[in-house]
Amino acid sequence: MSIYIKKNKFLFILTILTSVISSLGYVFMAVLLQQLLDIAMDKNIQQFIRMVIFSIVYFIVLGFFLYLQSLLSKKVICKIILQIRSDVFRGTINHSIEDFEKKNTADYISVVTNDVKMLEDNFLLPLFEVVQYTVIFISSFVLMIYFDIIVTLCVIVAIAVMFLMPSLLGGTLEKRQNKFSSKLAEFTVSLKDILSGFEIIKSYSMSKTVIQRFDKANTETIKSKYSVDRLLALNEGLSAFLALMVQIVVLFLSAYFIIAGRITVGTLLGMVQVSSNLANPLIMIFTNIPKMKSVHPIVEKLEIISKHSIFLSQKESVATYQSHISAKDLSFSYDGTTDILSGIDCLIEKGKKYVIVGKSGCGKSTLIKLLSGYYSTYKGKILYDDTEFHMLDKDSVVQLSSIIHQNIYMFDETIYDNICLHEHYPEEQVEKVIADSGLTEFISELPTGLQYRVGENGSNLSGGQKQRIAVARALIRNKPILILDEGTSAIDMQTAYDIENRLLKMEDLTLITITHHLEQNLLDKYDEIFYMENGHIKERGSFKHLINTSSCFSEYFHLKK
Known part of the structure; x- marks a missing residue:
């Protein structure tokens, strides 16, 4: 995949830059909330008006960068998918007749459609989400230290547990994702074979037989998909549970520190907001990392097909027929x-x-x-x-x-x-x-x-x-x-x-x-x-x-x- 990122490096870097800016802007909202509540507790109307004006301008700029980040990420994904499909198709066309006939035509169709779609859903989209939520997480972590170091240390313990999830589930998910890709290819082959013989099916009253054949292939494909989804659900559920624990730790510790006079009410609100910026990004990060690892076999398959060269090797010469x-x-x-x-x-x-x-x-x-x-x-x-x-x-x-x-x-x-x-x-x-x-x-x-x-x-x-x-x-x-x-x-x-x-x-x-x-x-x-x-x-x-x-x-x- 690195070759496609390099081909679109300017657009890719610009997307990452806007993602960083919008993510930092999103995290900074916690500081705004802290300042706003402390101003309200002090009943200072002049500072409140200045804060309102600043917030309006701030949210307009943040909204623009959020839109720009979304637009650019979709643009770069479309370009990469276009290039991958083009390279895979060119690689397929550049097969010799002998090599091409080693696989069913539907296998090639499945690669260009199903596998490329899986690459988009399970690698490219998660890649930008991981970048975005990593920036949110790091900046929120820094802000948490700014608010209170003790709460931050407790959060670190909970996060350490969350880091174990991708390593525990990633390998199994990769195997299941590869099996699902194979089942999709088999399903496409079966469907093409059935539809290509439509005239025979009608002439020889084979409708019942081919419906049973289709239902069997369809069921096996869905079972394979569900085995992937089931593991993803386990990963998402555990990540969500641990992320919730982070928020609960922050909430109870912050409440205790208010009673002890260590922090203000505004700081409590800011820390709760920041803790959600720690928890939710972690859910997304640890949900997406196994997805990205799981498509490794698909990436290898696409690379093998797209690497068929159209150039002659030095030992080959052009055939002639003079005699x-x-x-x-x-x-x-x-x-x-x-x-x-x-x-x-x-x-x-x-x-x-x-x-x-x-x-x-x-x-x-x-x-x-x-x-x-x-x-x-x-x-x-x-x-x-x-x-x-x-x-x-x-x-x-x-x-x-x-x-x-x-x-x-x-x-x-x-x-x-x-x-x-x-x-x-x-x-x-x-x-x-x-x-x-x-x-x-x-x-x-x-x-x-x-x-x-x-x-x-x-x-x-x-x-x-x-x-x-x-x-x-x-x-x-x-x-x-x-x-x-x-x-x-x-x-x-x-x-x-x-x-x-x-x-x-x-x-x-x-x-x-x-x-x-x-x-x-x-x-x-x-x-x-x-x-x-x-x-x-x-x-x-x-x-x-x-x-x-x-x-x-x-x-x-x-x-x-």
């Missing part, structure tokens, strides 16, 4: 035990067209994800112009290719934004990719054209329309490699044929297609076909070569036909 991409003896497993790919050797030369076919689950999509730089935990080698993947900047490898998947994600924005993704392209280039992807007729029928909003994940579009937009999105970037992972499966056969045919005619484009639609006219135009079985490239070659000499591909082709 080829090759895989040598490539093997890969998602779980570290079962190989999805094994012993893969292949060469993807620039400008050539490749198609990967095979039964579902044979590893086709996994292979292209590896070639696209999605995963780094493989065995063997993946070379980009003879430079191994691990020596390259991972983001630059990903930027070599555009992938069109069967399941297309659409942002809840316009068609234009989903194609250009908030980058600027010439109007004629946009029009060309719209025509090449078969979107022209569809867009012309829309009342707002390219400015038509697609809805959440393209809910206002058909599957075919979403895939056409995805094709346009990929084409407009002119990346050297285009990958179709069943990318035209939701489009009618004629449009899919036309799009794929256009892509095959682009000389500088390296095209890699995964497909179950085996059209002989198209397959014959590919430079090489990879036929996969059980994580291996079983056969390879041109269509004419494989259909005449191959047993596996030929059998697969005829079965499909």
Whole structure:
């Protein structure tokens, strides 16, 4: 957290300064009360009038500083929260695809929302309260010594007992707060999973089941929260009790000293006021300190995420694709035990067209994800112009290719934004990719054209329309490699044929297609076909070569036909 305080050090120092001034002004009210009562006991009307005038001016100035302190503290908290959320989000975005997929998306959402909110409620707000009430306590303590040293010594004994509370409860509270953060993340994951499958829930009458699942997760989360609140309540109750004892000690001792003639009635009132300024700040301080300690695991979690660097290390260089991409003896497993790919050797030369076919689950999509730089935990080698993947900047490898998947994600924005993704392209280039992807007729029928909003994940579009937009999105970037992972499966056969045919005619484009639609006219135009079985490239070659000499591909082709 210190880095964010340093970023806002001027505003932070100004907030602390106004807090000190307003706190001192608040404590000084005890002296005013003492003077006022002593003047009243003396029945001195002239001093009373001067005291009234002084008090009016004093309270106006104090009110201004109290407002300024409140305003500045809220301002600096807002700025820090803004910076934390921004850094955590940037850190999340800077994950590699491989690292990002190690957690559920809802975990990241929970960190940005729930954990940052807990940091605000249990660290930043208490931090300024602790500063404010510490100033009030110290200045009140000094004033108590000014009023009477014996009463002050008795107060010190009571305060010493209060200091034990945070140390006794802080460790347990930290553990429970960390558990509550985990439960919040699990609850967010469960809720996102349920809502994402809403169509399945309604179609298969799962309402009762998911309500029970939600109620269970909700109950566990609230139980975890209550375990934290219960400990906080114990801390607050004990602190309040001890603070009350401080006031009682001050009240009875002061009353005794009036009887003994040691102090005046005005001093009694002043000491009672000061004792409340000792007791109440102590309640706040010893309530907030355990809160601040309890968020330490959350702070560490936020720091880990936000520290993902966007810079290249000295050993990494930018990936190039001037000649080829090759895989040598490539093997890969998602779980570290079962190989999805094994012993893969292949060469993807620039400008050539490749198609990967095979039964579902044979590893086709996994292979292209590896070639696209999605995963780094493989065995063997993946070379980009003879430079191994691990020596390259991972983001630059990903930027070599555009992938069109069967399941297309659409942002809840316009068609234009989903194609250009908030980058600027010439109007004629946009029009060309719209025509090449078969979107022209569809867009012309829309009342707002390219400015038509697609809805959440393209809910206002058909599957075919979403895939056409995805094709346009990929084409407009002119990346050297285009990958179709069943990318035209939701489009009618004629449009899919036309799009794929256009892509095959682009000389500088390296095209890699995964497909179950085996059209002989198209397959014959590919430079090489990879036929996969059980994580291996079983056969390879041109269509004419494989259909005449191959047993596996030929059998697969005829079965499909």
